[in-house]
Amino acid sequence: MSNATLELTKENFDQTVTDNAFVLIDFWASWCGPCKQFAPVYEKAAEANPDLVFAKVDTEAQPELAAAFNIQSIPTLMIVRDQVAVFAQPGALPEAALTDVIGQARNLDMDEVRRQVAEEQAKQQGQEGQQGQEG
Numbered sequence: 001m002s003n004a005t006l007e008l009t010k011e012n013f014d015q016t017v018t019d020n021a022f023v024l025i026d027f028w029a030s031w032c033g034p035c036k037q038f039a040p041v042y043e044k045a046a047e048a049n050p051d052l053v054f055a056k057v058d059t060e061a062q063p064e065l066a067a068a069f070n071i072q073s074i075p076t077l078m079i080v081r082d083q084v085a086v087f088a089q090p091g092a093l094p095e096a097a098l099t100d101v102i103g104q105a106r107n108l109d110m111d112e113v114r115r116q117v118a119e120e121q122a123k124q125q126g127q128e129g130q131q132g133q134e135g
Helices: 013-020 033-048 063-068 095-107 110-126
Strands: 022-028 053-060 074-082 085-092
Touching: 013 053, 022 033, 022 095, 033 053, 033 095, 063 085, 074 095, 085 110
Parallel strands: 022 053
Antiparallel strands: 022 074, 074 085
């Protein structure tokens, strides 16, 4: 297993995110300088966290995936836990920052996160409908 990261395509993306509780995704492209700088940092983190899935999306090869996640600039790191995107940030993170982000994502209370997501969705769906219901 010399290559610690998994190449995601639109064919295997859903399966990967569904089958794994914790997936990190690096959106990158071969022409992108900061992406090249970030790659070894990301690989190193992958080797240091063998229990997590470290994946990469080549935005040139997979424009649909980049569009689906509204990726505006690369590299963008996204962390998906239990099919919820809990972190998404553009820019090449230094090693210490990446380690910190992974630690924070590991420590998240996913029940709490899901509750917040559900609340947000309910708010968005019910903004018009709720005004008439009080009383």
